[in-house]
Amino acid sequence: MITSESNGQIKELIKLQKQARERRKTKKFVAEGIKMVLEAINFDKLDKLYVSESAFDRTAQRLGDKLERIPYEVVADNVFKQISDTVTPQGVLAIVNMPEYDVKEILSDERKAWVLLDDLRDPGNLGTIIRTSEGAGMSGVIMSKESVDLFNPKVVRSTMGAIFRVKFCYVESLIDIIEEIKKSGYDVYATAMEGSEVYDCVDYTKGSAFIIGNEANGVSDAVFEKASKRIRIPMEGKLESLNAAVSAAIIMYEMARQKRK
The missing domain is CATH 3.40.1280.10 (SPOUT methyltransferase, trefoil knot domain)
Structure with a gap:
């Protein structure tokens, strides 16, 4: 479980949330909430999932066997608040690969x-x-x-x-x-x-x-x-x-x- 805000993955998430330049460079973005996470999984765009400690059980229930096929990290609740862009976080977000069209x-x-x-x-x-x-x-x-x-x-x-x-x-x-x-x-x-x-x-x-x-x-x-x-x-x-x-x-x-x- 990630318990520190100084963790490298947490720093990356914060940069992706706040910096368009970082999103363009990595061709990744952050999708927050269970609906968006499910969409990312369905379109094979999910890179890594992050779930708060308190939301893990209900998230695991929603995702079912999908959780076994994707990389994920559990994050302490106080740290998750730092990476969320919403006032009342659902406790689940993901780094997602950008869709691209010509x-x-x-x-x-x-x-x-x-x-x-x-x-x-x-x-x-x-x-x-x-x-x-x-x-x-x-x-x-x-x-x-x-x-x-x-x-x-x-x-x-x-x-x-x-x-x-x-x-x-x-x-x-x-x-x-x-x-x-x-x-x-x-x-x-x-x-x-x-x-x-x-x-x-x-x-x-x-x-x-x-x-x-x-x-x-x-x-x-x-x-x-x-x-x-x-x-x-x-x-x-x-x-x-x-x-x-x-x-x-x-x-x-x-x-x-x-x-x-």
């Missing part, structure tokens, strides 16, 4: 429905968008390199396991991706507040992508210029805009609704 793989998906994120910065928004992308049956999520780290602990939790099932990638130039999608014969819609077509008056059935911009500044001018059209979600009352993840969800489910019809 942008060509995403663009060739037969559903032809893409989410493009232009400098999205909020972890909760990104996690919710990944989760909703799975529910709406999107081809994948393509992010500008300035967007928030997908493997940030808050993002990982917000995905509720969809991080293992939704294709995603970061790209050097979102503009190049927009050009490639348009060159293949599909429209790319940029979300805007004014002077644009209402989102549910657009035909998405032949395949398309839409862009969600930065929470504070919206879609950048350079990206706007490359979009096929601008679309907006009409607002009642005095609201100027919706949360980025909510806006993305509304458009994704309109795309899914049209395709079902």
